[in-house]
Amino acid sequence: MSAWLEMEVRKRLGSFELELNLELPRVNVVALFGPSGAGKSSLINFLAGLLRPDRGRIVVQGRVLFDSREGIDLPPHRRRVGYVFQDARLLPHLTVVGNLNYGRRWGGSGRGALDLDEVVELLDLGHLRKRYPANLSGGEKQRVAIGRALLCDPQLLLMDEPLASLDRARKEELLPFIARLSRVCSIPIVYVSHSWEEIARLADTVVVMEEGRVVAVEETDKAAALVAGVGWSSLGQG
Amino acid sequence: MSCWFALSPLEREALELSFRVSAWAVLGSLPVGVATAWLLSRVRFPGKTLLDGVVHLPLVLPPVVTGYLLLLLLGSRGPLGAWLQRVLGIELAFNWKGAAVAAGVMSFPLLVRSVRLSLEEVDRRLEEAASTLGASPVVVFFTVTLPLCLPGILAGMVLAFARCLGEFGATITFVSNIPGQTRTLPLALYSLVQTPGGEERAWRLCLIAVVLSLAALMLSGLLSRLLARWMRG
Numbered sequence: 156m157s158a159w160l161e162m163e164v165r166k167r168l169g170s171f172e173l174e175l176n177l178e179l180p181r182v183n184v185v186a187l188f189g190p191s192g193a194g195k196s197s198l199i200n201f202l203a204g205l206l207r208p209d210r211g212r213i214v215v216q217g218r219v220l221f222d223s224r225e226g227i228d229l230p231p232h233r234r235r236v237g238y239v240f241q242d243a244r245l246l247p248h249l250t251v252v253g254n255l256n257y258g259r260r261w262g263g264s265g266r267g268a269l270d271l272d273e274v275v276e277l278l279d280l281g282h283l284r285k286r287y288p289a290n291l292s293g294g295e296k297q298r299v300a301i302g303r304a305l306l307c308d309p310q311l312l313l314m315d316e317p318l319a320s321l322d323r324a325r326k327e328e329l330l331p332f333i334a335r336l337s338r339v340c341s342i343p344i345v346y347v348s349h350s351w352e353e354i355a356r357l358a359d360t361v362v363v364m365e366e367g368r369v370v371a372v373e374e375t376d377k378a379a380a381l382v383a384g385v386g387w388s389s390l391g392q393g
Numbered sequence: 394m395s396c397w398f399a400l401s402p403l404e405r406e407a408l409e410l411s412f413r414v415s416a417w418a419v420l421g422s423l424p425v426g427v428a429t430a431w432l433l434s435r436v437r438f439p440g441k442t443l444l445d446g447v448v449h450l451p452l453v454l455p456p457v458v459t460g461y462l463l464l465l466l467l468g469s470r471g472p473l474g475a476w477l478q479r480v481l482g483i484e485l486a487f488n489w490k491g492a493a494v495a496a497g498v499m500s501f502p503l504l505v506r507s508v509r510l511s512l513e514e515v516d517r518r519l520e521e522a523a524s525t526l527g528a529s530p531v532v533v534f535f536t537v538t539l540p541l542c543l544p545g546i547l548a549g550m551v552l553a554f555a556r557c558l559g560e561f562g563a564t565i566t567f568v569s570n571i572p573g574q575t576r577t578l579p580l581a582l583y584s585l586v587q588t589p590g591g592e593e594r595a596w597r598l599c600l601i602a603v604v605l606s607l608a609a610l611m612l613s614g615l616l617s618r619l620l621a622r623w624m625r626g
Contacts, residue, residue, distance in 0.1 A: 158550045231521070231524040232524045232526075232528055242518075244521065244522035245519075246522070248540045257528070261526075261527070262532075303526065341496065364612075
């Protein structure tokens with residue numbers, strides 16, 4: 156009962172059956188690792204409320220986000236779960252500052268641990284404030300997306316392969332920001348990736364997934380051995 | 394002889410009336426049009442095909458039929474018309490407000506089509522992103538969906554406005570051809586054509602109509618280009 160995150164959900168997607176059982180203590184960064192189609196994105200979409208389980212229960216820090224038996228299903232805007240998408244999804248009609256302030260202005264999120272200036276400084280966005288998303292590089296967009304999620308004062312931050320669409324140089328540019336984030340903000344991060352290299356640099360705990368199941372939950376060092384044993388590290392090259 | 398370019402009182406009256414009728418028609422039908430477009434593009438409900446058909450009816454029906462139906466429904470003895478007059482004190486028969494209603498109904502399909510197309514082009518994933526930032530569905534609609542549809546909405550408004558300026562059949566059937574009340578530009582032109590010796594004045598009205606329509610088309614092109622540039626940043 157004292158787990159920070161409890162999840163026990165089922166969902167049928169066509170012929171694919173997701174059955175996710177997970178209990179996690181509070182950590183800085185937990186990585187979801189596994190091949191494509193393992194159910195990583197589904198898992199965080201369950202957490203965000205963008206995908207609805209057929210049945211089950213999701214509790215984060217004592218808050219019930221979903222419980223099919225009790226008929227509880229908080230809509231995404233009331234979950235206080237930040238989400239950084241692979242493709243950033245900045246609002247194209249707003250400037251960088253407009254995007255950063257969106258949650259505070261329209262989402263009714265309270266003042267969090269961070270204010271705008273701190274986030275701008277943390278993510279080095281000062282010179283981009285007045286630009287529109289169309290004029291940002293991929294890495295800059297992702298930084299804005301991260302800042303925007305942070306400023307909503309989330310209980311939990313989800314990152315779905317935030318580096319996957321970036322080239323090597325941009326990845327190197329962004330990794331330190333994310334690493335710093337987990338230390339500075341004290342918001343737990345669930346980080347989805349199929350790159351072992353990123354996970355080794357960021358995560359404390361690894362959730363290994365395969366074919367819609369959670370296969371193992373290990374500390375990163377131990378998971379490395381496990382992953383090497385199964386021969387998945389080759390996936391990490393991507 | 395006065396300057397050829399100066400508008401005669403008849404022309405000014407018809408022009409002013411046309412603009413007033415068209416502006417009220419477009420502004421009045423805009424909220425309903427956006428709501429209808431949203432229903433048709435986003436919501437599944439029984440009878441959707443029927444609603445789609447009814448919305449498009451004015452586009453394919455003979456305008457005289459539409460005008461006659463409006464007369465039956467909204468005329469002072471019509472069920473809705475009598476109610477409007479009794480409860481709200483609004484009279485539509487044979488005045489410019491009725492002309493605005495006729496124009497609004499006739500241009501409605503064009504407005505809805507344009508808004509609906511742009512609604513369907515809005516990236517739903519951006520709306521999802523906004524919801525994870527804490528925005529409720531209503532807020533998402535007004536801060537994400539609507540701004541992203543703006544080009545389509547404006548294009549639809551210009552198109553509908555131009556259609557209203559040209560509205561003839563439903564108007565003359567519903568509210569007749571009364572100078573200063575319902576005699577808009579096309580109706581004034583029609584009257585002149587019927588009048589012996591009205592050729593020169595008819596020509597001038599023709600010319601005004603051509604200039605207006607061309608201006609509307611160019612304005613809508615300019616607007617969409619400007620908006621596209623703004624969207625790209």
